[in-house]
Amino acid sequence: MRRLQRIVHVEDDESIRAIAKVALERVGSFTLLSCASGNEALEKTAQFAPDMILLDVMMPGLDGPTTLKKLRETMDLTEVAIVFMTAKVQSSEIEYYKSIGACNVVLKPFDVMTLSEQLGKYWTEFNGE
Amino acid sequence: MANEREASIQKEMAKLRNEFHDRLIVELEEFVAYSSLPDQEICRTETLQKLYEASHRLAGSALTFGYSDTGNLLRRLEGALDAILNQGAEVNVLSIRRQLNVLAPAVAIPSETKKNLAAQSTATESSALAQPMSNSVLLYVLEDDPSTSDLLKIGLSSFGYNVSTFTDIDTLCDSAKKERPDALIVDIEKKNIAEHTLANVAKRLREDGMQALPILVVSQYDSFTEKLEAARNNVVAFLSKPVNIPALESNLEFVLQPQTKSPYRVLLVDDDIYSMEHHRLMLDKWGIMAHALPDPSKILDVIEEFQPDLMIFDLHMPSCTGVELAEVVRFHTHWIHIPIIFLSSERNEGRQISAMMTGGDDFIVKPVVEENFVATIMSRAQRARQLAELMTRDSLTGLLKHTEIKERLGHEYSRADRNKSVVSVAMLDIDKFKRVNDSYGHQTGDVVIATLAHLLRRGLRATDIVGRYGGEEYLVILPDTDAERAAIKLNSLRKEFEKVKFRHKNEVFTSSFSGGICQSDKVKNIDEFLEQADLALYRAKERGRNQIVQSDDTD
Numbered sequence: 239m240r241r242l243q244r245i246v247h248v249e250d251d252e253s254i255r256a257i258a259k260v261a262l263e264r265v266g267s268f269t270l271l272s273c274a275s276g277n278e279a280l281e282k283t284a285q286f287a288p289d290m291i292l293l294d295v296m297m298p299g300l301d302g303p304t305t306l307k308k309l310r311e312t313m314d315l316t317e318v319a320i321v322f323m324t325a326k327v328q329s330s331e332i333e334y335y336k337s338i339g340a341c342n343v344v345l346k347p348f349d350v351m352t353l354s355e356q357l358g359k360y361w362t363e364f365n366g367e
Numbered sequence: 368m369a370n371e372r373e374a375s376i377q378k379e380m381a382k383l384r385n386e387f388h389d390r391l392i393v394e395l396e397e398f399v400a401y402s403s404l405p406d407q408e409i410c411r412t413e414t415l416q417k418l419y420e421a422s423h424r425l426a427g428s429a430l431t432f433g434y435s436d437t438g439n440l441l442r443r444l445e446g447a448l449d450a451i452l453n454q455g456a457e458v459n460v461l462s463i464r465r466q467l468n469v470l471a472p473a474v475a476i477p478s479e480t481k482k483n484l485a486a487q488s489t490a491t492e493s494s495a496l497a498q499p500m501s502n503s504v505l506l507y508v509l510e511d512d513p514s515t516s517d518l519l520k521i522g523l524s525s526f527g528y529n530v531s532t533f534t535d536i537d538t539l540c541d542s543a544k545k546e547r548p549d550a551l552i553v554d555i556e557k558k559n560i561a562e563h564t565l566a567n568v569a570k571r572l573r574e575d576g577m578q579a580l581p582i583l584v585v586s587q588y589d590s591f592t593e594k595l596e597a598a599r600n601n602v603v604a605f606l607s608k609p610v611n612i613p614a615l616e617s618n619l620e621f622v623l624q625p626q627t628k629s630p631y632r633v634l635l636v637d638d639d640i641y642s643m644e645h646h647r648l649m650l651d652k653w654g655i656m657a658h659a660l661p662d663p664s665k666i667l668d669v670i671e672e673f674q675p676d677l678m679i680f681d682l683h684m685p686s687c688t689g690v691e692l693a694e695v696v697r698f699h700t701h702w703i704h705i706p707i708i709f710l711s712s713e714r715n716e717g718r719q720i721s722a723m724m725t726g727g728d729d730f731i732v733k734p735v736v737e738e739n740f741v742a743t744i745m746s747r748a749q750r751a752r753q754l755a756e757l758m759t760r761d762s763l764t765g766l767l768k769h770t771e772i773k774e775r776l777g778h779e780y781s782r783a784d785r786n787k788s789v790v791s792v793a794m795l796d797i798d799k800f801k802r803v804n805d806s807y808g809h810q811t812g813d814v815v816i817a818t819l820a821h822l823l824r825r826g827l828r829a830t831d832i833v834g835r836y837g838g839e840e841y842l843v844i845l846p847d848t849d850a851e852r853a854a855i856k857l858n859s860l861r862k863e864f865e866k867v868k869f870r871h872k873n874e875v876f877t878s879s880f881s882g883g884i885c886q887s888d889k890v891k892n893i894d895e896f897l898e899q900a901d902l903a904l905y906r907a908k909e910r911g912r913n914q915i916v917q918s919d920d921t922d
Contacts, residue, residue, distance in 0.1 A: 251424045253428040253432065257380075257383055257431060264376045296423055325442075325652065346431065347430040347431035348431065350380065
């Protein structure tokens with residue numbers, strides 16, 4: 239199994255981007271590309287060649303699901319684990335994200351110290367354990 | 368090496384927390400500024416959309432940084448705007464204004480969340496700055512008898528409330544629209560003015576969009592009919608005359624406290640970690656502090672340590688069933704007031720009933736519907752907490768009773784010992800209290816006692832514990848605080864207290880208190896801990912009263 243190394247994080251809120259940066263780069267030692275909007279992600283993701291994309295669901299302009307759809311038009315995502323971040327915990331909601339290609343969901347607010355670990359688990363699952 | 372890295376991560380986190388705190392204050396001010404826009408501006412779709420996006424964004428980060436009270440207020444606003452923008456709900460300008468107004472930067476206080484590292488150190492730092500005695504609470508009194516009106520005004524002012532009195536409902540409503548009072552006290556005495564019946568007052572408030580204003584009733588009539596009318600008109604408290612000011616004050620405290628109250632604590636026991644985590648997150652999102660326990664055999668220690676308001680047991684666990692677990696817990700009668708709710712996918716009625724019979728209080732079928740689940744937990748936890756408070760709190764002051772505060776001191780002392788931290792204890796005593804009682808009577812003495820209680824509760828941190836140790840004696844526990852800092856804090860409260868003016872008939876007098884402080888690592892056991900604080904108090908009295916003395920300050 240490939241190691242999880244490169245992660246794109248798409249989130250409109252600067253404070254959450256900053257704290258996720260600590261969680262993923264410092265606690266998790268991943269290589270991170272932070273994007274402030276769906277459009278920025280569309281510009282930069284393909285070149286960054288991520289292992290995983292972490293997408294906030296609700297953003298102004300392009301929301302998470304739309305960003306994912308557009309990304310898929312520009313690049314091959316079959317090898318990329320897609321994880322949504324949301325505050326909604328309804329299981330129907332989670333099912334919906336899975337149906338559009340997410341491998342799992344991170345619930346907000348997330349825990350800074352364990353986020354990396356959680357993504358690591360999702361990565362293992364994504365690769366068929 | 369690992370420690371170094373951890374320390375540097377902590378440092379970065381602290382920096383982010385500070386930055387976020389500044390941002391939060393600025394953005395909350397922006398929200399509040401919106402509330403002063405004219406109605407038609409607020410109602411514009413663009414404005415609503417902007418507020419919707421802004422509240423969503425800030426709610427997410429506020430919760431991430433551990434500001435759960437603020438985050439939940441923002442979530443509520445977001446929900447209301449979502450309903451308007453996306454589900455066709457009607458715009459209620461007043462309700463939006465009110466929700467914007469409560470976001471005043473005062474709410475930017477991080478709540479204590481064990482789990483969320485982002486919250487930890489700011490929680491202690493900023494609350495150590497202390498919430499000042501809140502004189503920002505504005506009370507309206509509707510009363511046509513001038514002597515009762517004076518009594519309420521003077522009595523409640525001494526507790527730090529701002530009080531405005533009114534004799535007619537029209538003036539009151541006009542003024543309320545501008546000033547937004549926090550609560551209304553209505554006397555439903557036989558009225559000189561016929562339209563001051565409770566139903567009319569409530570109707571007027573509704574017409575002016577102030578149905579959310581809590582109403583407290585004082586009445587000479589104590590009958591069922593009166594109370595039923597009160598209940599029908601959303602009255603939150605009903606007090607008989609003559610008005611007992613400390614009792615009214617503690618009712619007010621209760622009514623006004625939802626914003627300041629510490630989060631409900633819920634213990635979840637479930638062997639299915641995924642489902643447990645799912646429920647935990649649901650509760651967490653609504654500001655309920657949930658502790659997840661996968662191993663039922665550890666439950667007794669966890670209850671002791673976590674002190675839940677409510678427990679949720681999964682009914683089907685491999686090592687023991689939820690019903691059995693409830694029976695084990697019920698062997699301990701001092702936890703009898705903690706409700707137990709069972710969770711199961713079992714829909715069978717008979718099973719449900721048998722589950723209730725043995726130690727449990729309610730039954731929820733999985734999968735749970737979030738809103739119903741959270742509402743059930745909240746209302747049960749609230750009721751349980753009220754009961755627990757009645758059991759453990761002194762009725763005059765609302766502080767912990769003697770046995771309870773001693774027990775808490777025991778907990779905090781051993782916790783500090785385990786964690787290699789310090790806790791300070793302070794023994795306080797009102798100076799020359801007997802003279803107050805002898806010269807002004809017991810009722811006035813009670814006001815002095817209740818006032819100091821109130822001042823301590825408001826002036827100290829949520830994590831500090833205050834109890835009424837004896838007649839005019841108080842015990843204060845300050846976790847994670849050394850004697851030096853405890854003394855600084857208590858000295859500032861002492862100075863505040865000596866400024867409070869009490870009134871008896873036409874006489875105005877002041878009071879003061881003395882205190883002795885001891886720090887936990889200076890003593891070998893809990894008895895010595897109390898003894899040293901008591902000795903220090905004795906020295907403070909000897910040195911002329913109205914001062915705070917530390918146990919190692921022996922001249």
